[in-house]
Amino acid sequence: MKAIAPIIGLCAALCSGVWLSGCQLSDATPPLSTPNNQTSPKVMTPDWGIAATLVAMGHPPVAMGDKPFYKEWVGKPLIPATTYDVGTRYQPNPEMFSQLDIDVVIDRAFYEHLRPMYGDLDVHSIELNSTNRVAAWEDFIEPTLDLGRSINQPQAAQDYLDNSKKQIIQAGQTFHTRYPHIKKLAVVQFADTNNLRMFSYNSLFQPALDAMELELVAFADGNEWGFASIMLGDLAKLDDDTCLVVVEPIGDLLKLELKDSLVWQRLGYSFDENQTANKGRCLALLPATWNNSGVASMNVLADRLMNATFVGNTDL
Template sequence: MAALCRRDFLFGSTAALASLVSARPGRAAGPRVVSLDYGLAQTLIEFGTPPAGLVDTQGWYDWVMEPPLPPGIANVGSSYEINMEMLQLLQPDLIISTPYLEWIRPQLEKIAPVKSFPIHALGSSPYPHIVRATQELGQLVGRPQQAQDLIDRTERDLQAAKKATRRLAEQKLAIITFLDARNLRVYGPGGIFQDVLDRLELQNAWTKRTNEWGFGDAGLADLISIGDNRVFYMDPVPPDVLAGLAGSPLWQAMPFVQKGHAQRMASVLMFGALPSVSRFARLLAEVKV
């Protein structure tokens, strides 16, 4: 079994790892999983198999929103500082993570087998990687049909949103997040927001380069290039930013503001999985023009 475990760590064989975690004695049906990533946790919850532990449970309703976080999930610290003692107490059969936390993998492997899912920051559209991770995770936790159901449901959500957003197709759209009163992120190729815009056949108003995570850092003055196209600024917005926008000459001078084309949007997890894809598509479909 040790050889099997090591081989899976090195080569990521989903079938081998599924066999390993399901073979642990004294467990109920399905492995006991701890998720170190919100997007993977979203997926488990949609399967009906929520994780036993999750990073930063307090931040779920600031950044993720959907699906609702079931009660009783243990907080295992933050993505910057995993609580190894809590992990050990939870006695997981499996820890799921992303390459972002690969640097602590040797410590995690002392507690339980680890499966890392490369989804974001790959320099390409994350959507096919999210679908593949959904399928693999479904196999690992014994929910392959629920995984396929989630994939199919997301496709239906995108198709429904495509019909409902035809009125938005008359303008280009920009999606931004305020970091503070002067600095922000603008989203483009390489992230799920662009994936959804593409699937809905909507055009992105931001044409400048974005990084492998799908966003570009910008200053408030850079938004002048958006012209009078539509801008969505996404929650959570720092309180001082909201208070300052109304009195900001620079913000008020933006053509999209003068045209009434700036709108606040509820939070969507930019590094999320299929539930975030559906949520973002639905929020666009609900926009009042």
């Protein structure tokens, strides 16, 4: 194992939220074998998107950040129990990190401030997002292949891309069979009763919906995270032939507050799956889907849309 930088200090450890006094970790994590007899390095990543893609490619990281919250915000693919949690993504626990047997850290620019903690470990930075105003599938090919090369698995990365594209297209075909009249989707996430994030054309929702032969509707260009902030009342600008997709998490309390909201009532949406068919505007509630996991998130989004229950008027 390469030398790790000294522990940054008690204060930084406490900030990580996972202070482990006297905790010891096994350094016997076996390396992953590759088909061409190369050995995959033992990877730590603070980033959910990179972790998700590694898992989806069949080569999960040894350690990652914020593992307990991954299930709530990202969901799939599931992180194996053998992957250690090193604390928060933005400030991992240095004591925990110093005890890990790892070969390489794979991160992105958002986590650049953590690199002094890694000592002389190799660090590979990969951005699993699009820098274009309108994201396209092609924007995610090279970063995914780069991730495959970084773990000595170029063919696994290529196979993953090929299979993912096929699965997303098939999910679109199934979706159109279930809901032949739905063509346009607006995708939002609630911050509170009046404030929402609307995912825009530079988000991964754009290439995923493209492959599914669906149209993404947005009011403005997205920020670096792929969304624009809107108010609840802005949803009135959606055409009648656009279905609203609400991405979880959304708590029961917020649902109750929306039910009592005059604006929400005027908009005509409802989360009630038992409401009379064609009553109210078209809406679906989607389990948490992370917008920064590249192709891994596109796969999850396509699968969840394919299985989603749309309520209200679906005969647009």
